[in-house]
Amino acid sequence: MRAFCDYHIHSSLSLDGISALMEQVRASRAAGVAKICFTEHIDLDMPGGDFKVDFAEYARQIAEARAAFPGMFIGIGLELGDTTGTRKRVVALSNVLPLDYKLLSRHLVGGIDPYDADAFFAHRTRAQAAQEYLEAVWRSVVSFPDYDALAHLGYVFKFVQGKGFPPLGRADAPDVLEAILRHLVQNGKALEVNTSRWNAFGEGMPGREILQRYRELGGELVTLGSDAHEAGKVAQGFPQAAEQLKDLGFPYLATFEARRLVMEKL
Numbered sequence: 678m679r680a681f682c683d684y685h686i687h688s689s690l691s692l693d694g695i696s697a698l699m700e701q702v703r704a705s706r707a708a709g710v711a712k713i714c715f716t717e718h719i720d721l722d723m724p725g726g727d728f729k730v731d732f733a734e735y736a737r738q739i740a741e742a743r744a745a746f747p748g749m750f751i752g753i754g755l756e757l758g759d760t761t762g763t764r765k766r767v768v769a770l771s772n773v774l775p776l777d778y779k780l781l782s783r784h785l786v787g788g789i790d791p792y793d794a795d796a797f798f799a800h801r802t803r804a805q806a807a808q809e810y811l812e813a814v815w816r817s818v819v820s821f822p823d824y825d826a827l828a829h830l831g832y833v834f835k836f837v838q839g840k841g842f843p844p845l846g847r848a849d850a851p852d853v854l855e856a857i858l859r860h861l862v863q864n865g866k867a868l869e870v871n872t873s874r875w876n877a878f879g880e881g882m883p884g885r886e887i888l889q890r891y892r893e894l895g896g897e898l899v900t901l902g903s904d905a906h907e908a909g910k911v912a913q914g915f916p917q918a919a920e921q922l923k924d925l926g927f928p929y930l931a932t933f934e935a936r937r938l939v940m941e942k943l
Protein backbone atom coordinates (compact mmCIF):
# COMPACT_ATOMS: atom_id res chain seq x y z
CA MET A 678 0.00 0.00 0.00
CA ARG A 679 1.35 3.43 -0.92
CA ALA A 680 2.03 5.66 2.01
CA PHE A 681 -0.08 8.52 0.78
CA CYS A 682 -1.89 10.60 3.34
CA ASP A 683 -4.86 12.72 2.34
CA TYR A 684 -5.27 15.55 4.82
CA HIS A 685 -8.02 17.52 3.12
CA ILE A 686 -11.26 15.64 2.57
CA HIS A 687 -14.89 16.73 2.83
CA SER A 688 -18.01 14.64 3.23
CA SER A 689 -21.69 15.45 2.92
CA LEU A 690 -21.45 16.83 6.46
CA SER A 691 -19.99 19.93 4.80
CA LEU A 692 -22.53 22.21 3.15
CA ASP A 693 -20.91 21.67 -0.28
CA GLY A 694 -19.91 18.02 0.26
CA ILE A 695 -21.40 15.32 -1.94
CA SER A 696 -20.31 11.84 -0.78
CA ALA A 697 -21.06 10.41 2.64
CA LEU A 698 -18.18 10.15 5.09
CA MET A 699 -18.14 6.34 4.96
CA GLU A 700 -18.06 6.44 1.15
CA GLN A 701 -15.03 8.74 1.28
CA VAL A 702 -13.28 6.30 3.62
CA ARG A 703 -14.01 3.38 1.30
CA ALA A 704 -12.79 5.35 -1.73
CA SER A 705 -9.58 6.29 0.10
CA ARG A 706 -8.93 2.70 0.99
CA ALA A 707 -9.54 1.64 -2.61
CA ALA A 708 -7.09 4.35 -3.76
CA GLY A 709 -4.43 2.93 -1.46
CA VAL A 710 -4.49 5.75 1.08
CA ALA A 711 -4.01 4.43 4.59
CA LYS A 712 -4.14 7.71 6.42
CA ILE A 713 -6.80 10.34 5.88
CA CYS A 714 -8.17 13.31 7.72
CA PHE A 715 -11.57 14.85 7.23
CA THR A 716 -11.60 18.64 7.15
CA GLU A 717 -15.22 19.73 7.16
CA HIS A 718 -15.88 23.42 6.59
CA ILE A 719 -16.35 26.06 9.20
CA ASP A 720 -16.73 29.30 7.24
CA LEU A 721 -19.02 32.05 8.44
CA ASP A 722 -20.68 35.01 6.71
CA MET A 723 -20.12 33.43 3.31
CA PRO A 724 -22.22 34.80 0.43
CA GLY A 725 -24.32 31.62 0.59
CA GLY A 726 -24.62 31.65 4.38
CA ASP A 727 -22.69 30.01 7.20
CA PHE A 728 -20.78 26.77 6.64
CA LYS A 729 -21.11 24.88 9.91
CA VAL A 730 -20.93 21.24 10.96
CA ASP A 731 -23.20 19.16 13.16
CA PHE A 732 -20.42 18.28 15.60
CA ALA A 733 -22.24 15.44 17.37
CA GLU A 734 -23.04 13.77 14.06
CA TYR A 735 -19.48 14.34 12.82
CA ALA A 736 -18.01 12.65 15.90
CA ARG A 737 -20.50 9.79 15.60
CA GLN A 738 -19.71 9.13 11.93
CA ILE A 739 -15.95 9.27 12.54
CA ALA A 740 -16.28 6.74 15.37
CA GLU A 741 -18.36 4.50 13.11
CA ALA A 742 -15.76 4.72 10.31
CA ARG A 743 -12.90 3.96 12.69
CA ALA A 744 -14.72 0.88 13.92
CA ALA A 745 -15.39 -0.29 10.36
CA PHE A 746 -11.80 0.26 9.14
CA PRO A 747 -9.48 -0.43 12.08
CA GLY A 748 -6.42 -0.67 9.79
CA MET A 749 -6.72 2.94 8.66
CA PHE A 750 -5.98 6.18 10.40
CA ILE A 751 -9.15 8.29 10.06
CA GLY A 752 -8.60 11.76 11.44
CA ILE A 753 -11.14 14.33 12.45
CA GLY A 754 -10.30 17.87 11.48
CA LEU A 755 -11.76 21.15 10.33
CA GLU A 756 -11.05 23.53 7.49
CA LEU A 757 -11.30 26.86 9.26
CA GLY A 758 -12.18 29.71 6.92
CA ASP A 759 -10.77 32.91 8.33
CA THR A 760 -11.63 36.58 8.00
CA THR A 761 -10.99 39.35 10.50
CA GLY A 762 -14.70 39.75 11.18
CA THR A 763 -15.47 36.07 11.79
CA ARG A 764 -12.24 34.96 13.52
CA LYS A 765 -13.50 34.93 17.11
CA ARG A 766 -16.60 32.90 16.27
CA VAL A 767 -14.64 30.44 14.10
CA VAL A 768 -12.04 29.92 16.83
CA ALA A 769 -14.81 29.18 19.32
CA LEU A 770 -16.31 26.58 16.97
CA SER A 771 -12.86 25.07 16.34
CA ASN A 772 -12.58 24.19 20.00
CA VAL A 773 -15.83 22.26 20.44
CA LEU A 774 -14.48 18.83 19.45
CA PRO A 775 -11.09 17.32 20.24
CA LEU A 776 -9.47 17.39 16.79
CA ASP A 777 -6.55 15.74 15.04
CA TYR A 778 -5.97 18.63 12.68
CA LYS A 779 -6.79 22.29 12.14
CA LEU A 780 -6.43 23.49 8.56
CA LEU A 781 -6.40 27.26 8.14
CA SER A 782 -8.04 28.46 4.98
CA ARG A 783 -8.82 31.77 3.32
CA HIS A 784 -11.75 31.90 0.91
CA LEU A 785 -13.13 35.42 1.25
CA VAL A 786 -11.11 38.32 -0.12
CA GLY A 787 -12.73 41.71 0.30
CA GLY A 788 -16.01 39.94 1.07
CA ILE A 789 -16.03 37.94 -2.20
CA ASP A 790 -15.02 34.31 -2.78
CA PRO A 791 -12.90 34.00 -5.98
CA TYR A 792 -15.14 30.99 -6.62
CA ASP A 793 -17.49 33.67 -7.96
CA ALA A 794 -14.90 34.55 -10.61
CA ASP A 795 -17.11 36.93 -12.60
CA ALA A 796 -17.71 39.12 -9.57
CA PHE A 797 -14.19 38.82 -8.18
CA PHE A 798 -12.30 39.61 -11.37
CA ALA A 799 -14.74 42.23 -12.66
CA HIS A 800 -12.82 45.06 -10.98
CA ARG A 801 -9.40 43.55 -10.37
CA THR A 802 -6.39 42.96 -12.58
CA ARG A 803 -4.41 39.78 -12.02
CA ALA A 804 -1.79 41.76 -10.07
CA GLN A 805 -4.41 43.40 -7.85
CA ALA A 806 -6.14 40.08 -7.22
CA ALA A 807 -2.87 38.37 -6.24
CA GLN A 808 -1.82 41.24 -3.97
CA GLU A 809 -5.19 41.53 -2.24
CA TYR A 810 -5.50 37.77 -1.79
CA LEU A 811 -2.00 37.36 -0.39
CA GLU A 812 -2.44 40.28 2.00
CA ALA A 813 -5.59 38.57 3.27
CA VAL A 814 -3.72 35.27 3.67
CA TRP A 815 -0.96 37.12 5.48
CA ARG A 816 -3.44 38.58 7.97
CA SER A 817 -4.84 35.08 8.52
CA VAL A 818 -1.52 33.29 9.06
CA VAL A 819 -0.30 35.87 11.56
CA SER A 820 -3.60 36.44 13.36
CA PHE A 821 -5.37 33.08 13.54
CA PRO A 822 -4.33 31.78 16.93
CA ASP A 823 -4.15 28.03 16.48
CA TYR A 824 -3.66 25.94 13.34
CA ASP A 825 -1.45 23.21 11.92
CA ALA A 826 -1.29 23.96 8.20
CA LEU A 827 -2.26 26.54 5.59
CA ALA A 828 -4.66 25.32 2.89
CA HIS A 829 -4.44 25.88 -0.86
CA LEU A 830 -2.08 28.86 -1.18
CA GLY A 831 -2.99 30.19 -4.63
CA TYR A 832 -6.74 29.63 -4.28
CA VAL A 833 -7.35 33.09 -5.78
CA PHE A 834 -6.76 31.69 -9.28
CA LYS A 835 -8.29 28.24 -8.72
CA PHE A 836 -11.39 28.95 -10.76
CA VAL A 837 -9.78 30.91 -13.58
CA GLN A 838 -6.67 28.84 -14.22
CA GLY A 839 -6.53 27.77 -17.83
CA LYS A 840 -8.50 30.87 -18.84
CA GLY A 841 -5.46 33.06 -19.31
CA PHE A 842 -4.49 32.87 -15.66
CA PRO A 843 -1.40 30.82 -14.87
CA PRO A 844 -1.15 29.62 -11.25
CA LEU A 845 0.03 32.00 -8.56
CA GLY A 846 3.77 32.50 -8.85
CA ARG A 847 6.51 34.32 -6.97
CA ALA A 848 6.46 37.24 -9.39
CA ASP A 849 2.81 38.02 -8.62
CA ALA A 850 3.41 39.65 -5.24
CA PRO A 851 6.90 38.66 -4.10
CA ASP A 852 7.13 40.59 -0.82
CA VAL A 853 3.93 39.42 0.80
CA LEU A 854 4.38 35.88 -0.51
CA GLU A 855 7.85 35.75 0.97
CA ALA A 856 6.50 37.06 4.28
CA ILE A 857 3.84 34.33 4.38
CA LEU A 858 6.35 31.55 3.66
CA ARG A 859 8.82 32.87 6.24
CA HIS A 860 6.08 33.08 8.85
CA LEU A 861 5.05 29.47 8.23
CA VAL A 862 8.64 28.23 8.43
CA GLN A 863 9.50 30.21 11.55
CA ASN A 864 6.36 29.10 13.34
CA GLY A 865 6.48 25.42 12.39
CA LYS A 866 3.29 25.55 10.30
CA ALA A 867 2.82 23.12 7.44
CA LEU A 868 2.10 24.15 3.85
CA GLU A 869 -0.57 22.12 2.08
CA VAL A 870 -0.14 20.96 -1.49
CA ASN A 871 -3.75 20.99 -2.66
CA THR A 872 -4.21 18.71 -5.65
CA SER A 873 -7.82 19.55 -6.51
CA ARG A 874 -6.80 21.01 -9.89
CA TRP A 875 -3.83 18.73 -10.57
CA ASN A 876 -5.52 16.67 -13.24
CA ALA A 877 -6.58 19.79 -15.12
CA PHE A 878 -3.38 21.83 -14.82
CA GLY A 879 -0.54 19.50 -13.79
CA GLU A 880 0.23 21.59 -10.71
CA GLY A 881 -0.96 21.77 -7.16
CA MET A 882 -1.77 24.83 -5.06
CA PRO A 883 0.80 26.12 -4.45
CA GLY A 884 2.80 25.12 -7.52
CA ARG A 885 6.39 24.04 -7.84
CA GLU A 886 7.96 27.50 -7.75
CA ILE A 887 6.43 28.44 -4.40
CA LEU A 888 7.13 25.03 -2.89
CA GLN A 889 10.74 25.38 -3.94
CA ARG A 890 10.98 28.75 -2.19
CA TYR A 891 9.38 27.34 0.98
CA ARG A 892 12.02 24.59 0.94
CA GLU A 893 14.86 27.09 0.38
CA LEU A 894 13.67 29.03 3.41
CA GLY A 895 13.99 25.87 5.50
CA GLY A 896 10.39 24.65 5.26
CA GLU A 897 10.06 20.91 5.77
CA LEU A 898 6.39 20.44 6.61
CA VAL A 899 4.18 19.74 3.61
CA THR A 900 0.82 17.99 3.60
CA LEU A 901 -1.07 16.50 0.66
CA GLY A 902 -4.75 17.31 0.32
CA SER A 903 -7.12 16.31 -2.46
CA ASP A 904 -9.88 18.64 -1.22
CA ALA A 905 -12.22 15.90 -2.44
CA HIS A 906 -15.90 16.70 -1.98
CA GLU A 907 -16.89 13.43 -3.65
CA ALA A 908 -15.54 9.91 -3.63
CA GLY A 909 -14.01 9.91 -7.10
CA LYS A 910 -11.67 12.76 -6.20
CA VAL A 911 -9.91 11.30 -3.17
CA ALA A 912 -6.11 11.26 -3.59
CA GLN A 913 -6.41 12.90 -7.03
CA GLY A 914 -2.98 13.79 -8.47
CA PHE A 915 -1.14 12.26 -5.52
CA PRO A 916 1.43 10.12 -7.42
CA GLN A 917 2.51 13.14 -9.48
CA ALA A 918 2.48 15.53 -6.53
CA ALA A 919 4.52 13.07 -4.46
CA GLU A 920 7.13 12.85 -7.22
CA GLN A 921 7.31 16.64 -7.39
CA LEU A 922 7.76 16.89 -3.63
CA LYS A 923 10.52 14.27 -3.54
CA ASP A 924 12.24 16.04 -6.41
CA LEU A 925 12.12 19.32 -4.48
CA GLY A 926 13.74 17.73 -1.43
CA PHE A 927 10.74 16.83 0.71
CA PRO A 928 11.23 13.17 1.68
CA TYR A 929 8.38 13.22 4.21
CA LEU A 930 4.76 14.25 4.43
CA ALA A 931 3.52 16.03 7.52
CA THR A 932 0.48 14.48 9.18
CA PHE A 933 -1.18 15.23 12.49
CA GLU A 934 -2.66 12.95 15.11
CA ALA A 935 -4.40 14.61 18.04
CA ARG A 936 -2.68 17.82 16.86
CA ARG A 937 0.75 16.17 17.17
CA LEU A 938 3.04 16.27 14.13
CA VAL A 939 3.80 12.82 12.69
CA MET A 940 6.14 12.65 9.69
CA GLU A 941 5.43 9.93 7.12
CA LYS A 942 7.96 8.83 4.50
CA LEU A 943 6.86 9.67 0.97
Ligand SMILES: [Zn+2]
Binds near residue numbers: 756782784828829
Ligand atom coordinates in the same frame (compact mmCIF):
# COMPACT_ATOMS: atom_id res chain seq x y z
ZN1 LIG B 1 -10.94 25.58 0.87
Ligand SMILES: [Zn+2]
Binds near residue numbers: 685687716756904
Ligand atom coordinates in the same frame (compact mmCIF):
# COMPACT_ATOMS: atom_id res chain seq x y z
ZN1 LIG C 1 -11.68 22.17 1.38
